[in-house]
Amino acid sequence: MTPRRRTGLAESDTTTVDTPVRGRGRALRWVREVGWRHMAAVAAVLFSLFPIVFVVSAAINPLGTLSSTTLVPTGAGFGNFEALFTKTQFLNWFINSVAIAGTSAAVGVFITFCAAFAFSRLRFAGRRAGLISLVLIQMFPQFLGVVAVYYMFSSIGEYYPAIGLDTRLGLLLLYLGPSLGVNTWLTKGFIDAIPRELDDSARVDGASHAQIFFRIIAPLAAPILAVVALLSFIATINEVLFASIFLTSSDTKTLAVGLFGLLQGQRNANFGMFSAGTLITAIPTVILFQFLQRFIVSGLNAGAVKG
Amino acid sequence: MRIRMTGVLAALTVSALVATGCSSGSPEPDSTQPGGSLLIWADDQRAAALAPFAEAFGQENGVTVTVEAISQDLQTNFVTASQAGTGPDIVIGAHDWIGNLVQNGTIDPVHLTAEQEAAFAEVALQAVSFDGQTYGVPYAIENVALIRNTDLAPNAPATIEELVATGQALVAEGKVTNILSLQVGQNGDTYHIYPLFTAGGGYLFGKQANGAWNPEDVGVNSPGSVAAFTKIRDLGEAGSGALTRSISGDNAIPTFTSGGAAFLVSGPWAIADIKKAGINYEISPVPPFAGGPPASPFVGVQAFFVASKGKNKALAVEFVTNYAAKPEIQKALYEANPRPPALKAALEEVAATDPDIDKWFAAGENGTPMPNIPQMAAIWDPFNKASAAIVGGADVQSTLDAAQETIVEAIGS
Amino acid sequence: MTIDKVAGAEGATLPRPRGSAWRPVTPSTPRGTFVIGLVVKIFALGIVGALAVAAAGPLIAAQEWMWLSLLVVTTGLIFYVYLSPRRIALKYFVPGLLLLIAFQLVPVVYTASMAFTNFGDGHRGSKQEAIEQIQSSSVRQVPGSVEYGLSVATRGDDADGELVFLLLDPSGNGLIGDAEGLRPLAPGSFTASGTRITAADGYRVLSLSEASLRSEDITALVVPTEAGAVRANGITRAFEGRAVNAYDAGCDCIVNVDTGETWTADNENGSFVNAAGERLPQGWKVNVGLRNFAVALTDPRISTHFLGALLWNIAFAALSVFVTFVLGTACALALHSDRIRGLRIYRILLVLPYAMPSFAMLLVWSDMFNRDFGLVNKLLGLDVDWFGGAWSARLAVIIIQLWLGYPYMFLVATGALQAMPKELVEAAAIDGASPWARLRQVTLPLLLVALSPLLISSFAYNFNNFNAIRLTTDGGPFPPTDSTAGATDLLITYTYRLAFGGSGAQAGLASAISIYIFFIVVIFSLISFRRTIRHEEVFS
Numbered sequence A: 001m002t003p004r005r006r007t008g009l010a011e012s013d014t015t016t017v018d019t020p021v022r023g024r025g026r027a028l029r030w031v032r033e034v035g036w037r038h039m040a041a042v043a044a045v046l047f048s049l050f051p052i053v054f055v056v057s058a059a060i061n062p063l064g065t066l067s068s069t070t071l072v073p074t075g076a077g078f079g080n081f082e083a084l085f086t087k088t089q090f091l092n093w094f095i096n097s098v099a100i101a102g103t104s105a106a107v108g109v110f111i112t113f114c115a116a117f118a119f120s121r122l123r124f125a126g127r128r129a130g131l132i133s134l135v136l137i138q139m140f141p142q143f144l145g146v147v148a149v150y151y152m153f154s155s156i157g158e159y160y161p162a163i164g165l166d167t168r169l170g171l172l173l174l175y176l177g178p179s180l181g182v183n184t185w186l187t188k189g190f191i192d193a194i195p196r197e198l199d200d201s202a203r204v205d206g207a208s209h210a211q212i213f214f215r216i217i218a219p220l221a222a223p224i225l226a227v228v229a230l231l232s233f234i235a236t237i238n239e240v241l242f243a244s245i246f247l248t249s250s251d252t253k254t255l256a257v258g259l260f261g262l263l264q265g266q267r268n269a270n271f272g273m274f275s276a277g278t279l280i281t282a283i284p285t286v287i288l289f290q291f292l293q294r295f296i297v298s299g300l301n302a303g304a305v306k307g
Numbered sequence B: 001m002r003i004r005m006t007g008v009l010a011a012l013t014v015s016a017l018v019a020t021g022c023s024s025g026s027p028e029p030d031s032t033q034p035g036g037s038l039l040i041w042a043d044d045q046r047a048a049a050l051a052p053f054a055e056a057f058g059q060e061n062g063v064t065v066t067v068e069a070i071s072q073d074l075q076t077n078f079v080t081a082s083q084a085g086t087g088p089d090i091v092i093g094a095h096d097w098i099g100n101l102v103q104n105g106t107i108d109p110v111h112l113t114a115e116q117e118a119a120f121a122e123v124a125l126q127a128v129s130f131d132g133q134t135y136g137v138p139y140a141i142e143n144v145a146l147i148r149n150t151d152l153a154p155n156a157p158a159t160i161e162e163l164v165a166t167g168q169a170l171v172a173e174g175k176v177t178n179i180l181s182l183q184v185g186q187n188g189d190t191y192h193i194y195p196l197f198t199a200g201g202g203y204l205f206g207k208q209a210n211g212a213w214n215p216e217d218v219g220v221n222s223p224g225s226v227a228a229f230t231k232i233r234d235l236g237e238a239g240s241g242a243l244t245r246s247i248s249g250d251n252a253i254p255t256f257t258s259g260g261a262a263f264l265v266s267g268p269w270a271i272a273d274i275k276k277a278g279i280n281y282e283i284s285p286v287p288p289f290a291g292g293p294p295a296s297p298f299v300g301v302q303a304f305f306v307a308s309k310g311k312n313k314a315l316a317v318e319f320v321t322n323y324a325a326k327p328e329i330q331k332a333l334y335e336a337n338p339r340p341p342a343l344k345a346a347l348e349e350v351a352a353t354d355p356d357i358d359k360w361f362a363a364g365e366n367g368t369p370m371p372n373i374p375q376m377a378a379i380w381d382p383f384n385k386a387s388a389a390i391v392g393g394a395d396v397q398s399t400l401d402a403a404q405e406t407i408v409e410a411i412g413s
Numbered sequence C: 001m002t003i004d005k006v007a008g009a010e011g012a013t014l015p016r017p018r019g020s021a022w023r024p025v026t027p028s029t030p031r032g033t034f035v036i037g038l039v040v041k042i043f044a045l046g047i048v049g050a051l052a053v054a055a056a057g058p059l060i061a062a063q064e065w066m067w068l069s070l071l072v073v074t075t076g077l078i079f080y081v082y083l084s085p086r087r088i089a090l091k092y093f094v095p096g097l098l099l100l101i102a103f104q105l106v107p108v109v110y111t112a113s114m115a116f117t118n119f120g121d122g123h124r125g126s127k128q129e130a131i132e133q134i135q136s137s138s139v140r141q142v143p144g145s146v147e148y149g150l151s152v153a154t155r156g157d158d159a160d161g162e163l164v165f166l167l168l169d170p171s172g173n174g175l176i177g178d179a180e181g182l183r184p185l186a187p188g189s190f191t192a193s194g195t196r197i198t199a200a201d202g203y204r205v206l207s208l209s210e211a212s213l214r215s216e217d218i219t220a221l222v223v224p225t226e227a228g229a230v231r232a233n234g235i236t237r238a239f240e241g242r243a244v245n246a247y248d249a250g251c252d253c254i255v256n257v258d259t260g261e262t263w264t265a266d267n268e269n270g271s272f273v274n275a276a277g278e279r280l281p282q283g284w285k286v287n288v289g290l291r292n293f294a295v296a297l298t299d300p301r302i303s304t305h306f307l308g309a310l311l312w313n314i315a316f317a318a319l320s321v322f323v324t325f326v327l328g329t330a331c332a333l334a335l336h337s338d339r340i341r342g343l344r345i346y347r348i349l350l351v352l353p354y355a356m357p358s359f360a361m362l363l364v365w366s367d368m369f370n371r372d373f374g375l376v377n378k379l380l381g382l383d384v385d386w387f388g389g390a391w392s393a394r395l396a397v398i399i400i401q402l403w404l405g406y407p408y409m410f411l412v413a414t415g416a417l418q419a420m421p422k423e424l425v426e427a428a429a430i431d432g433a434s435p436w437a438r439l440r441q442v443t444l445p446l447l448l449v450a451l452s453p454l455l456i457s458s459f460a461y462n463f464n465n466f467n468a469i470r471l472t473t474d475g476g477p478f479p480p481t482d483s484t485a486g487a488t489d490l491l492i493t494y495t496y497r498l499a500f501g502g503s504g505a506q507a508g509l510a511s512a513i514s515i516y517i518f519f520i521v522v523i524f525s526l527i528s529f530r531r532t533i534r535h536e537e538v539f540s
Helices: A023-060 A079-087 A090-121 A127-137 A142-159 A168-180 A184-192 A196-204 A209-220 A222-237 A241-246 A255-263 A271-302 B002-025 B044-061 B074-084 B095-103 B114-119 B122-127 B160-173 B190-199 B223-235 B252-257 B268-276 B313-323 B327-336 B344-353 B355-363 B374-391 B396-412 C002-013 C031-061 C065-083 C088-114 C127-136 C208-212 C215-220 C291-298 C300-334 C343-355 C358-368 C375-380 C390-419 C422-430 C435-463 C466-470 C491-500 C507-539
Strands: B037-042 B064-069 B090-094 B137-142 B145-149 B205-207 B213-218 B263-266 B281-284 B298-307 C139-141 C147-155 C163-168 C174-178 C181-184 C190-193 C196-200 C203-205 C229-232 C237-243 C245-248 C253-256 C262-266 C271-273
Touching: A023 A079, A023 A271, A023 C300, A023 C343, A023 C358, A023 C375, A023 C390, A079 A090, A079 A271, A090 A127, A090 A168, A090 A184, A090 A209, A090 A222, A090 A255, A090 A271, A090 C088, A127 A184, A127 C088, A127 C435, A127 C507, A142 A168, A142 A241, A142 B074, A142 C031, A142 C088, A142 C507, A168 A241, A168 C088, A184 A222, A184 C390, A184 C435, A196 A209, A209 A222, A222 A271, A222 C390, A241 A255, A241 B074, A255 A271, A255 C358, A271 C343, A271 C358, B037 B044, B037 B074, B037 B313, B044 B064, B044 B327, B044 C208, B074 B090, B074 B095, B090 B095, B090 B313, B095 B298, B095 B374, B122 B137, B122 B298, B137 B327, B137 B355, B145 B355, B160 B223, B160 B263, B190 B223, B190 B263, B190 B374, B205 B374, B213 B374, B213 B396, B223 B374, B223 B396, B252 B263, B252 B268, B263 B268, B268 B355, B281 B355, B298 B313, B313 C208, B313 C215, B327 B344, B344 B355, B374 B396, C031 C065, C065 C088, C088 C507, C127 C245, C147 C196, C147 C229, C163 C196, C163 C203, C163 C229, C174 C196, C196 C203, C208 C215, C291 C300, C291 C507, C300 C390, C300 C435, C300 C491, C300 C507, C343 C390, C358 C375, C358 C390, C358 C466, C390 C435, C390 C466, C422 C435, C435 C507, C466 C491, C491 C507
Parallel strands: B037 B064, B037 B090
Antiparallel strands: B090 B298, B137 B298, B145 B263, B145 B281, B205 B213, C139 C237, C147 C163, C147 C203, C147 C237, C163 C174, C174 C181, C190 C196, C229 C237, C245 C253, C253 C262, C262 C271
16 A cells, blocks of 8 residues: 655646746746735635634624624723623533534534445445435534423433533533534545555455544544534534523533523624624634634645555 | 643542632621512513612611622513513513413412502503503503604604605715614514504504403504504605615614614613713604604503512511602603603603603603513514514515514414 | 436446445454543444433333334344445434434425415414314403402312312302312301402412412312303403313304304315405314416416516526635635745634624624615715616626625635645646636546535525625615515525515415425526536546
């Protein structure tokens, strides 16, 4: 087995680099190969940012309101941030959200990965049906299920108060429910792309399925696992519907529930605080993304199987 | 490298699990009392206002009182939770929930002494009665009024026509952008348009002989309502432009506080923002149309309800009928969230220090308690949309006929 | 049927036949890993066993034998799966499968089962609950009766003893009330202060704190009197009241004892109805069979708009997927080069919209499309009444969808591009294909194959994307003469309004309609799957 060549990226890499070119030609080539990428990216970034700039402006505006007439704040200050930490249980919400979303992302990735591996590498009865059922289950409108979920957890709570209503652990379990379904397809597609020759030869060397799973596929699938972790983190940290009926005492609430509560009844008065909270909510996601980028980008370079 | 990835994953899982395990296992911070416990649900704003008094009640009597803020759909969540047996003992909400809460068997009537009843403002008591019983203990009254920027409009307009004329003059001078800030939005707002609707002679439900609402008599396309909406249409986008769908709940108050309009139709909840913006303001009743009947805003009453399926009903009743009905408490709740208290004694007391209170109360004098019958739920959506369409210039008669039909059908089903 | 056909295709296209199980090979693997694996496995199973034992405790205590046997069977299954050398696939599925069944499948099935009932506002509990509620909410004070000051007390000296009411009437007479009735207390045998008795011979007066622990007993204690019964009104007061409405099992009806009016039980609809056809507000839940399904098909309010809403719904979901996919992939392709400086920064900025809480951003966006105050019109110098016109509102919601959703597509496309076998692209380059041709003929098809299951699930998600409409246009704009179906209404928002906009939520009907919607989405998805699943083996 040969270590994979350190492949750079798709198209541009393969053009001959050695040909000497003169100044203007090089500039042109730069524009053709790299420059347009910058332009496209900048355009997309502008589109991404402009509503967010508005949120920033509302967050630092002492009179933070929801009237979106201007991008430039009429005043600047960190009063809204301060109020958020002093007048609400924001820090509590923040810790809860990060703990729940972090755990559900980590456990969820593992479950997704296991299932995707089995779907990709093993053949068993009901494989096709299972794959399709996973998608179909997701199609049932979730908001109708709230009542069912509530009844269910209120009876669970009678026997096991630790995972009943108004507990973070219970909510975590609820969030783990769909983790088999949502991202299994995505991960499976990725694992399908990992050459089977790798596990075949490992098998010949005597590796068990678990060893192939952990030692060969896992490192190679790192990029997609990172993406899945991020997706599930974001989905969990933004979930309001179930969290708001599930969590009632102020020390168990998550960011989404707490922030939504700020808008109830006092939408205008609290919009500045709400905006500030929204911005802070995005921070853990950005940090996680920043951390996971390494795996996403370097997956193929670093994960190569050597010898 | 290979081990590390799985190692990281596993360690992350375990540590995060442990972290949640620990945090959920941490002891409850509030001081536990030897006696029973009481759970109160309210929305975020009221929960914060109530928490200190609930605590005081607990300390005084040796019981534990917990106030929880339900951030979304308090009414629905309360009904669901009650049915599941995990609901609170007391819920705080608006009086117009009563019909729905009763039909779901989630609240009990409260029995006030004649002396207690006499202490409440009449409109408040009227609002919480349903089917001949009193279903809650009111603590605050709220209604909309006309708020004006006295720098721009020193005098209260006597009629809507006068208001429009003043507003138009200000727009012409370039001092403001809108004649009036009254939230309509793309899908309408029954609550805020209702004073104009009644000033024009319209009505939603008729009354039965005993004064209760009559769900059989829906007046949405009655001649009075058509006349009212014809006037509203003239104020709308096809007329003077005093009403526009661009003004919604999101921007009505900011439009006023930023000086974009000299007049605002809103409630006591707007005052905090107006003061923060440093606007000189005055509150007066929403004026009538020239020669028409007085405008009658909806009066909303906030009340304490006793949950039927609460675990500690005796204590809940005690809290609601004896503690929450004390003037000190109502006054304190006013201080946390300034709107007129429902107890006359408390009302007088706060009116002495806050001149706005009397004005709010005066603006609500002609008001109608929001109907608390379950059939009211059928009104909101069609009526909202009809009012938005007419403000946008739609034909009055056909729009109201369609709304009437939808409402009657929904009530019948 | 589709599935069968596809499954057949699998065997044919599979490059090499594979056994149904992984054939274990005699281990020549390093001993260390094997031992570690074993230890981890045993440790994990140990935890499962411990959890199962802990979980059994409360079930045994409550004598819930059915749940207990379910627990035993599940635990046994877990042990079997992980200790048996076979069942390899199940080893990878069990944790996820258990969670899926418990926390997703069960709620879905429960919800679907509501479609066969009239569950909704006014019809939530049992008939018994409704009767109790009707009776207790009709308790009125007996006219002319007095209010009592109440002291909750026990006989003897034990705070947990038998409960009695010590009552003080307004003229200062003491009374004792228990389940037998009301008797006077001998003057002098008690002391009173204010409106209440503070001490009485032979009784222990409970403090409010002590009494609050006996709440259920206090509520249950009804002291019969001639005109009705004395009941506690809280802990410090009592009144003489009488239930005006009483249930009569003989006629299965509610009788008003004052007026004689009767409401007879309508057991098919779960309500008590009087001769005039008026219902008591409190009803109960009954099974209605297929009625909700029939209503959904025959109600003209539903059927007239169904087709229009369905068409827009499909367009909305398809467009949402399409535009996000195009922009997301375009960005991923543009950034798919290691020669770009600031790549990480670009990626972070592009993902930001996805990191922001979506409900907050939906509110912000709906404001930005305001005609007079919105940022969109201000920045572009337009005067478009975005949410006022049908087509502009549709365009606006798609733009919002694009903004919210394209970072997701960007992320997964980036991931998929990384996975793409470089050899293929390189081979095409060596063959002299232009970059555009390479993109069209190699990269895009591969990307589509890799992402198509995702596109389908994204379609399904957007098909029911309730918040995207509810928090922006809320279905609007509506034609003036019709408030039930708006230009941007999805089936789900339309259903919601229908089921929850009338006089009380009709969850049963909503559930029936969503089952119809579910089948529509399923059919669409299965058709799409037939195409993609053939491509599925391209990579293997």
